[in-house]
Amino acid sequence: MQLPIYFFGDTHFKSSGSNQENKELEKFSKFLDSISENNTKGSIFIMGDFFDYYFEYQNQTTSNYEKIFTKIQQIKDKGFEIYFIAGNHDYWIGKYFKKYFTETFLDDTVITHNNKNIYITHGDGILSWDKSYRLLKRVIRSNIFIKTYSLLPKSIALKIADKISYERKDSHHISEEKINNIHTELEHFAKGKMNQDFTYVIMGHYHHSYHKTFSNGELILLNECNKENYNYAIFDGDKLEIKNF
DSSP states (O other): OOOEEEEOOOOOOOOOHHHHHHHHHHHHHHHHHHHHSOOOEEEEEOOOOOOSOOOOHHHHHHTTTTTHHHHEEEEEEEEEEEEEOOOOOSEEEESEEEEESSEEESSSSEEEEETTEEEEEETTOOTTTTTTHHHHHHHTTTTTHHHHHSSOOHHHHHHHHHHHHHHHGGSSOOOOOHHHHHHHHHHHHHHHHHHTTEHHHHESSSSSSSEEEEEEEEEEOOOOOOOOOOOEEOOOOOOOEEEEO
């Protein structure tokens, strides 16, 4: 994997073509241009929920997100490697999606460089008390669900996805007490990985930023990326920094 490595996610692109979405795409393009302006190579790691909803049907040859895929291809053509780890909104990728990326991951993955190990996860399914989502995650990622869902008319499939997405968005509006509980659980998760020699544990999903340094590593929780701000991390092979664009 080429250095430097950029990490970001939770852009939640929609296919509406609205003025709002055009602004989101413009910010995305400017962010990628800022990365590639002075670099001839590097790696970009998109950490899930790139799209608010993505489901790829068998033998798919087009997409509602062509402008986004075109921008990714332009950055690849400059010499960058593009990686993707699935989120809870865009797990159902296929051959069409994958052709734009250097490599894709459906589950957590790791990077090792200069004896520093980075554990990468979208972040969903970690919280022990979120049992309903843990069950939902197992169901909607099962082969039976995917095959059945693919048989639905696209209009109905989209309505179902919109409903699930809308209901899950409520989980991002939480009290300070719940945020503290989330951080406690994420720290416990991260400590377990650090005990396995991971220097950094990096994730998104929770739509706010949080950074915790321990004696043997760091937990990095990245905020969502939108037209106002891109919260991202950059690893140069020696250290990992958190920045905003």
